[in-house]
Amino acid sequence: MAVKTTYNFDQMLSNAREAYGEELYRMAKEGKDFAFTFSDNVAPSSSAGKLLKEFPERCFNFGIAEADQVGASAGLALSGCTVFSQLFGPFLSLRAADQIHTDIAYNDVKVRLIGTHSGVTSGGGPTHNVIADLALYRAIPNLTIVVPADAGQCCKCIRASMEYEGPMVIRIDRAGSPNVYAEEYQLEIGKAIETLAGSDGYIISCGSNIYECLMASKILKEELGLSIGVVDMHTIKPLDIDTILRVARKTGMVVTVEDHSINGGLGGAVAEVLCEAGYQGIFKRIGMPDEFSVLGAPDEIYHYYGMDRHGIAVTIKDLLNRGNR
Amino acid sequence: MQRNGLQTVAELEDKCVDIRSNLLKFIYRIGMGHLGGELSIVEMAVALYYKYLNFDVLNPHMDGRDRFILSKGHCSETLYTIFSDQGAYTQDYMVEYFESLDTYKFGMHSNRKRCPQIEVSAGSLGHGLPIAVGYALGARYRGENYRVICLIGDGEFDEGTNWEALMAGGHYKLNNLVCILDKNKLQMTGTTEQVMNIEPVSDKVKAFGWNLIEIADGNDMEQVCAALNRLPERNCKKHDAPTFIISNTVKGKGVSFMEGNHKWHGGGISEADLNIALADVSNGQTRN
Numbered sequence: 001m002a003v004k005t006t007y008n009f010d011q012m013l014s015n016a017r018e019a020y021g022e023e024l025y026r027m028a029k030e031g032k033d034f035a036f037t038f039s040d041n042v043a044p045s046s047s048a049g050k051l052l053k054e055f056p057e058r059c060f061n062f063g064i065a066e067a068d069q070v071g072a073s074a075g076l077a078l079s080g081c082t083v084f085s086q087l088f089g090p091f092l093s094l095r096a097a098d099q100i101h102t103d104i105a106y107n108d109v110k111v112r113l114i115g116t117h118s119g120v121t122s123g124g125g126p127t128h129n130v131i132a133d134l135a136l137y138r139a140i141p142n143l144t145i146v147v148p149a150d151a152g153q154c155c156k157c158i159r160a161s162m163e164y165e166g167p168m169v170i171r172i173d174r175a176g177s178p179n180v181y182a183e184e185y186q187l188e189i190g191k192a193i194e195t196l197a198g199s200d201g202y203i204i205s206c207g208s209n210i211y212e213c214l215m216a217s218k219i220l221k222e223e224l225g226l227s228i229g230v231v232d233m234h235t236i237k238p239l240d241i242d243t244i245l246r247v248a249r250k251t252g253m254v255v256t257v258e259d260h261s262i263n264g265g266l267g268g269a270v271a272e273v274l275c276e277a278g279y280q281g282i283f284k285r286i287g288m289p290d291e292f293s294v295l296g297a298p299d300e301i302y303h304y305y306g307m308d309r310h311g312i313a314v315t316i317k318d319l320l321n322r323g324n325r
Numbered sequence: 326m327q328r329n330g331l332q333t334v335a336e337l338e339d340k341c342v343d344i345r346s347n348l349l350k351f352i353y354r355i356g357m358g359h360l361g362g363e364l365s366i367v368e369m370a371v372a373l374y375y376k377y378l379n380f381d382v383l384n385p386h387m388d389g390r391d392r393f394i395l396s397k398g399h400c401s402e403t404l405y406t407i408f409s410d411q412g413a414y415t416q417d418y419m420v421e422y423f424e425s426l427d428t429y430k431f432g433m434h435s436n437r438k439r440c441p442q443i444e445v446s447a448g449s450l451g452h453g454l455p456i457a458v459g460y461a462l463g464a465r466y467r468g469e470n471y472r473v474i475c476l477i478g479d480g481e482f483d484e485g486t487n488w489e490a491l492m493a494g495g496h497y498k499l500n501n502l503v504c505i506l507d508k509n510k511l512q513m514t515g516t517t518e519q520v521m522n523i524e525p526v527s528d529k530v531k532a533f534g535w536n537l538i539e540i541a542d543g544n545d546m547e548q549v550c551a552a553l554n555r556l557p558e559r560n561c562k563k564h565d566a567p568t569f570i571i572s573n574t575v576k577g578k579g580v581s582f583m584e585g586n587h588k589w590h591g592g593g594i595s596e597a598d599l600n601i602a603l604a605d606v607s608n609g610q611t612r613n
């Protein structure tokens with residue numbers, strides 16, 4: 001059963017990085033017990049600022065020392081707290097990889113690592129791009145990986161994570177992205193959402209790319225009458241294998257789209273599932289190629305690498321050999 | 326409050342002889358260990374587990390317990406030996422389940438999920454002190470008065486995360502946090518001075534805002550107890566400097582052919598060497 005989505009790009013823009021801070025603040029006001037650790041890049045004027053101002057005793061700034069922050073977050077969790085820890089995504093994943101692996105996952109503590117500026121959304125060039133994190137996280141046992149599609153889903157993940165056991169990473173964009181969902185729905189970590197049903201093929205995606213996938217599907221419908229479904233695979237681990245196999249077997253065409261290297265991320269995970277299940281249909285990964293990206297604004301980079309709606313549509317046309325422009 | 330609570334220096338010294346002997350026998354039986362570093366921490370570990378820590382080996386998750394974090398996780402066999410001596414397990418049990426696929430309770434590097442007396446899983450170096458900082462912050466936030474004591478090696482002090490954690494511990498004035506540096510002056514391939522000179526440690530630690538206690542001979546129980554007697558009261562709400570103890574020790578302490586020899590960093594021990602080592606331990610440290 002598909003969940004109703006929106007196509008209103010301009011009016012529905014929201015910011016997961018802001019929204020999640022608001023959600024934490026609301027949860028604190030409700031009396032939920034958690035601690036918050038953060039890096040120097042969390043501005044007091046952001047939505048987390050309200051948490052810092054009203055609940056300072058549970059908020060800890062670690063400056064610019066990501067490994068220390070992640071290790072200390074493990075210690076805080078061992079003391080009995082659920083911990084939300086916000087870091088700049090590239091330096092969470094790469095600099096603090098050993099701490100995520102050993103202090104968080106191996107020690108099995110209830111820390112929710114919030115990696116911001118996902119993919120190329122920072123616009124800061126290859127040092128600030130986050131294109132290897134999913135590959136790294138996927139190989140760490142005991143680590144749940146969540147990539148919300150929009151601000152509302154990010155808040156749902158934050159709230160759901162309070163009742164979810166074990167370590168978790170939540171990956172969010174730098175800035176605004178369109179709201180994907182236009183109606184209330186139940187989020188279950190580990191259970192994908194079919195945002196749009198299809199009969200000719202499916203796009204499996206995550207994060208803010210979901211919106212561009214929906215737009216690509218719309219283009220293909222309008223131009224060629226194709227019915228391309230879109231699956232929001234918001235949880236990369238544990239992966240919803242049943243949904244992947246169902247949509248693959250239903251249509252015989254699967255394309256993955258992610259703001260991440262095509263190596264080892266969502267596309268890699270889906271490929272493993274399909275290959276091991278003996279799937280012999282069409283499959284293609286769309287994402288960052290195996291290179292350090294060109295410089296530019298996120299939209300420009302997406303266009304350059306064929307990750308925007310038009311690029312996705314062209315790829316699908318090619319795959320189906322249907323009326324390429 | 327704690328099993329086998331010992332009070333006098335003489336009792337603790339005698340206990341060190343037991344622990345050294347049992348540790349050597351344990352490592353002989355399992356065929357692997359890190360005897361150099363494990364022997365250098367014996368006085369400190371015995372003082373903590375038999376006198377200073379509020380910890381019950383048979384009730385290892387009790388509320389309000391002091392948290393001891395062995396950052397140099399490769400020296401966990403010293404702790405296993407103490408747990409055994411205090412009645413948690415027999416040595417036979419530990420040998421049977423050492424790196425056993427059945428339980429993995431006792432590994433070369435300690436795992437808190439498998440061995441409940443272990444507070445933090447460790448192995449990769451430079452992780453303990455940041456975790457201890459977070460633990461102490463958590464104690465303050467939750468209003469619980471326990472000490473968080475982290476023991477690190479001077480070899481692992483090379484890791485930058487220790488310095489980040491020193492910075493944070495000083496910044497947050499975590500007076501319920503204690504870091505003990507087991508300064509045996511040797512690491513895997515040579516002296517710390519040769520491999521990576523960290524001196525002057527005392528000046529650096531003080532510069533980060535920690536109170537410094539230096540033990541001239543960390544294998545002298547009287548000096549170890551004198552240092553631990555100087556720890557501040559358990560008061561998580563108080564904002565004051567954390568405590569850093571430099572414990573000058575000897576790697577391989579108590580065994581003639583191991584003392585000061587970095588080649589005894591890791592490995593097993595032969596039966597012939599075991600017999601010499603047991604005689605050394607017995608002759609060198611038994612009181613009277």
